[in-house]
Amino acid sequence: MGVPATAPGRRLEHGRVGETVPRLDGIPKVTGEFAYSSDLFAAGMLWGHTVRSPHAHAAIRAIEISEALASPGVHAVLTHDDVPGKKLYGLEFADQPVLAIERVRYFGEPVALVAAEHPEQARRAAEKVRVEYEPFEPVTDPERALEQEDLHPERPTEEAGYYDDPRPNVVRTIVIRHGDPDTEADVSVSGYYELGSQDQAFLGPESGLAVPDGEGGVDVYVATQWLHVDRAQVAPCLGLRDEQVRIHLAGVGGAFGGREDLSMQIHGALLALHTARPVKIVYSREESFVGHVHRHSARIWMEHRARRDGRLVCVRARILLDGGAYASSTTAVTSNAASFACGPYAVENALVEATSVYTNNPPCGAMRGFGAVQVCFAHEAQMDKLARELGLDPVELRLRNALAPGDVMPNGQRVTGSLPVAEVIERCAALRVPDPEELPRDPIRLPGGSGNVTRGEGVKRGVGFAIGFKNVCYSHGFDDYCSARVRLFPNADGALAAEVHCAAAEVGQGVTNVLAQVARTELEIANVVLAPHTTASVDSAGSSSASRMTWMASGALQAACRAAREELARRGGSLASGQEIDVERVYRHPQTWPLDPDTGKVKGERAHVAFICSAMRAVVEVDSELGLTRVVWIGTAQDVGKALNPQAVEGQIEGGTAQGLGLALMEEIQTRGGLITNASFTDYLIPTALDMPPLAIELVEEPEPDAPYGAKGVGEPPTVVATAAIAAALRDATGRELARVPVRPDDLVGLTDGRA
Amino acid sequence: MKIELLVNGERRDADVWPGESLLFALRERLGLPGSKNACEQGECGSCSVLLDGTLVCACLVLAAQADGHEVVTVEALADGGRLHRVQQAFVEAGAVQCGFCTPGLVVAAANLLNRISEPTDDEIREALSGNLCRCTGYAKIFDAVRLAASLA
Numbered sequence: 069m070g071v072p073a074t075a076p077g078r079r080l081e082h083g084r085v086g087e088t089v090p091r092l093d094g095i096p097k098v099t100g101e102f103a104y105s106s107d108l109f110a111a112g113m114l115w116g117h118t119v120r121s122p123h124a125h126a127a128i129r130a131i132e133i134s135e136a137l138a139s140p141g142v143h144a145v146l147t148h149d150d151v152p153g154k155k156l157y158g159l160e161f162a163d164q165p166v167l168a169i170e171r172v173r174y175f176g177e178p179v180a181l182v183a184a185e186h187p188e189q190a191r192r193a194a195e196k197v198r199v200e201y202e203p204f205e206p207v208t209d210p211e212r213a214l215e216q217e218d219l220h221p222e223r224p225t226e227e228a229g230y231y232d233d234p235r236p237n238v239v240r241t242i243v244i245r246h247g248d249p250d251t252e253a254d255v256s257v258s259g260y261y262e263l264g265s266q267d268q269a270f271l272g273p274e275s276g277l278a279v280p281d282g283e284g285g286v287d288v289y290v291a292t293q294w295l296h297v298d299r300a301q302v303a304p305c306l307g308l309r310d311e312q313v314r315i316h317l318a319g320v321g322g323a324f325g326g327r328e329d330l331s332m333q334i335h336g337a338l339l340a341l342h343t344a345r346p347v348k349i350v351y352s353r354e355e356s357f358v359g360h361v362h363r364h365s366a367r368i369w370m371e372h373r374a375r376r377d378g379r380l381v382c383v384r385a386r387i388l389l390d391g392g393a394y395a396s397s398t399t400a401v402t403s404n405a406a407s408f409a410c411g412p413y414a415v416e417n418a419l420v421e422a423t424s425v426y427t428n429n430p431p432c433g434a435m436r437g438f439g440a441v442q443v444c445f446a447h448e449a450q451m452d453k454l455a456r457e458l459g460l461d462p463v464e465l466r467l468r469n470a471l472a473p474g475d476v477m478p479n480g481q482r483v484t485g486s487l488p489v490a491e492v493i494e495r496c497a498a499l500r501v502p503d504p505e506e507l508p509r510d511p512i513r514l515p516g517g518s519g520n521v522t523r524g525e526g527v528k529r530g531v532g533f534a535i536g537f538k539n540v541c542y543s544h545g546f547d548d549y550c551s552a553r554v555r556l557f558p559n560a561d562g563a564l565a566a567e568v569h570c571a572a573a574e575v576g577q578g579v580t581n582v583l584a585q586v587a588r589t590e591l592e593i594a595n596v597v598l599a600p601h602t603t604a605s606v607d608s609a610g611s612s613s614a615s616r617m618t619w620m621a622s623g624a625l626q627a628a629c630r631a632a633r634e635e636l637a638r639r640g641g642s643l644a645s646g647q648e649i650d651v652e653r654v655y656r657h658p659q660t661w662p663l664d665p666d667t668g669k670v671k672g673e674r675a676h677v678a679f680i681c682s683a684m685r686a687v688v689e690v691d692s693e694l695g696l697t698r699v700v701w702i703g704t705a706q707d708v709g710k711a712l713n714p715q716a717v718e719g720q721i722e723g724g725t726a727q728g729l730g731l732a733l734m735e736e737i738q739t740r741g742g743l744i745t746n747a748s749f750t751d752y753l754i755p756t757a758l759d760m761p762p763l764a765i766e767l768v769e770e771p772e773p774d775a776p777y778g779a780k781g782v783g784e785p786p787t788v789v790a791t792a793a794i795a796a797a798l799r800d801a802t803g804r805e806l807a808r809v810p811v812r813p814d815d816l817v818g819l820t821d822g823r824a
Numbered sequence: 825m826k827i828e829l830l831v832n833g834e835r836r837d838a839d840v841w842p843g844e845s846l847l848f849a850l851r852e853r854l855g856l857p858g859s860k861n862a863c864e865q866g867e868c869g870s871c872s873v874l875l876d877g878t879l880v881c882a883c884l885v886l887a888a889q890a891d892g893h894e895v896v897t898v899e900a901l902a903d904g905g906r907l908h909r910v911q912q913a914f915v916e917a918g919a920v921q922c923g924f925c926t927p928g929l930v931v932a933a934a935n936l937l938n939r940i941s942e943p944t945d946d947e948i949r950e951a952l953s954g955n956l957c958r959c960t961g962y963a964k965i966f967d968a969v970r971l972a973a974s975l976a
């Protein structure tokens with residue numbers, strides 16, 4: 069069987085914590101050798117295909133598989149009847165059928181599986197699976213959902229200790245009351261904001277290979293963000309014990325939250341166990357758009373009350389998130405949106421109400437920024453409105469209200485540790501904004517680019533500024549930990565070598581480099597090898613999510629390495645041939661507590677472990693005749709704690725900014741009656757090389773006292789602020805309210821004198 | 825149907841289904857999975873290869889159309905153990921994150937430098953605008969192309 073290991077097993081030549089280190093997997097990735105989850109192969113392998121619902125909401129009256137089963141090359145056709153264990157699964161709440169049972173609740177929901185010798189045979193056989201549907205009126209409006217038929221009458225999230233909201237289709241409601249929410253002030257500004265649903269659009273489609281072990285168990289090689297939580301969902305549905313299911317990380321072609329939930333894992337394992345053959349499943353791009361959860365679309369109402377001098381007195385916010393058909397991580401996205409609704413500002417009075425609902429729209433869950441993106445767009449628009457109302461400079465207004473350690477957040481948590489909001493504002497504001505480029509110029513440097521649609525007439529320039537923040541690590545009492553194991557042994561030449569086992573998913577962010585850097589730093593030895601990421605040899609690392617993996621993996625491996633060194637010292641500082649030291653350590657971050665369901669206040673010292681903040685200034689040009697845009701320049705200052713690998717940190721900031729730019733200007737999952745109408749890269753646009761401006765980046769390093777090496781996560785803040793900063797710049801250029809993203813050309817055209 | 829083509833300098837034949845793309849044949853029949861399957865509709869450039877010296881998306885070419893022609897994939901860029909300067913520059917500049925777009929970008933960037941030895945920033949952006957990357961925001965990819973040009 070030719071399943072290549074993804075950890076290349078190469079030795080590191082240099083690179084400790086704090087140094088720019090080239091990627092450990094860089095060479096296999098540039099040569100094409102690196103094995104992604106869609107590149108795997110095994111002798112005798114079959115191809116799996118998923119039969120999916122063409123309806124957003126329907127009853128299933130009958131499923132007829134005989135014609136499909138008799139098709140050429142077909143080895144199996146499976147339905148919910150063939151799921152041997154639990155029929156439902158889910159990341160946090162088991163509310164989603166492995167294969168639809170009596171009802172489908174979203175467009176593209178899996179209904180049946182086919183395995184055949186050639187992928188085309190599997191696709192054609194899938195078309196012959198006859199499913200008799202009785203379509204229902206889909207629930208598609210998140211506000212009306214609160215009055216319509218309950219899509220999950222069993223209410224899967226009801227017993228989770230949340231605020232008791234009896235309305236239909238509520239996934240979670242949070243109400244945070246802080247101080248006196250009725251406090252009035254000198255001025256008040258309010259607004260209503262909307263964000264469309266964004267797709268992670270990772271380039272490597274969902275895919276993997278399931279290999280039966282011949283003894284009733286199965287190995288699944290898959291691109292995922294958390295191996296052990298996959299196993300915890302897969303094994304019960306297969307009716308197997310945990311140890312009979314081994315999940316191995318195959319090469320991950322990007323994740324951004326979209327691989328937190330399962331895709332092909334259970335399906336591939338079912339087909340493999342049923343046929344006793346390895347089964348590979350690779351989604352097409354169209355299928356990928358229904359194969360993972362998306363960023364929640366949001367409707368947000370906000371009112372900001374402030375004194376004449378700009379100090380915030382009271383913030384009132386109502387947030388409605390469309391969770392789509394199944395719960396996924398919606399409850400946590402809801403609490404994040406509520407937590408960060410007031411932004412990184414000190415405010416003594418607030419009323420924040422956040423509700424998420426089930427609908428028949430595509431399921432939503434984790435995406436980079438996780439609830440903070442949506443509220444940042446709203447609170448930053450509000451702060452600009454307030455600045456205008458008060459005649460204050462927008463940067464100055466933000467500085468006057470900047471949250472700082474010692475302040476109490478609306479959820480009752482006192483900020484501790486590092487949170488340099490004022491410093492990121494000042495460092496970003498100090499970046500020199502480039503002067504307007506002169507005309508005439510090459511059309512590639514004008515809105516519309518190589519489309520060559522303007523010589524500069526009607527082009528308006530605008531500058532925007534935004535700040536935002538979010539949590540690092542899992543919050544609200546989740547028992548979050550990471551395990552790492554290190555094995556010390558003498559090489560053939562007698563020199564000490566180390567092998568590191570950690571299940572931390574390398575999704576492109578560079579955590580394998582961090583692991584190697586930590587091992588080299590702590591062990592002070594050159595020969596460090598990383599073992600493959602798997603559930604088979606080490607305990608859980610937790611998820612590559614919530615900007616947590618660097619912090620958590622560093623903590624676990626640092627502890628394991630220090631224990632190994634102590635043991636080595638006990639043995640006199642050296643190991644003879646054949647001897648080894650093998651230690652595994654578990655790291656837990658400081659404890660957090662859940663919110664009280666009635667008051668929205670944290671029940672203990674903290675709801676969140678720590679915070680990361682960022683400030684961004686964006687310069688745009690808008691062709692007011694055509695509504696086309698060009699982002700000219702972006703400057704940002706980001707709180708990183710300590711940059712463990714500065715080049716990789718910059719890469720996260722640049723890439724995270726691009727995703728925020730996408731949401732500001734072009735990215736939205738379009739639906740009609742719950743059906744996705746733009747499931748391709750032809751119709752769902754993501755930023756290209758021509759869309760991205762140059763970035764000026766300032767790293768603000770104020771070590772986080774609770775974090776190993778002081779390092780915070782870095783992946784999410786740029787995505788949180790970029791959408792807000794670019795929208796602010798577009799408002800500056802056009803004078804329009806632009807209360808919805810992505811901003812469309814129609815929203816920008818028709819300016820009379822540039823200030824309509 | 826049987827096809828015969830010159831792949832990375834080697835004569836290869838394959839038995840393909842007539843509807844198969846060149847990308848599928850390279851990845852699944854010829855043991856060359858370096859070219860990637862990100863969109864399979866010609867939008868993302870992850871499967872960029874050279875067909876008779878011209879940069880194409882292998883997903884938009886039928887395997888049958890490549891019968892009798894010459895294909896160069898990312899696997900042939902390095903000279904034995906020695907990386908192509910574009911590959912070296914991608915590693916050094918930090919232009920690789922998840923890396924799924926990288927094979928296509930490396931082939932496209934090498935093709936650009938063959939055509940224009942010292943491209944301007946705008947020429948780099950335009951030449952690579954057919955290759956989507958979701959991780960990097962392109963900044964370090966531009967750095968890598970500039971670095972590769974300087975390594976000539």
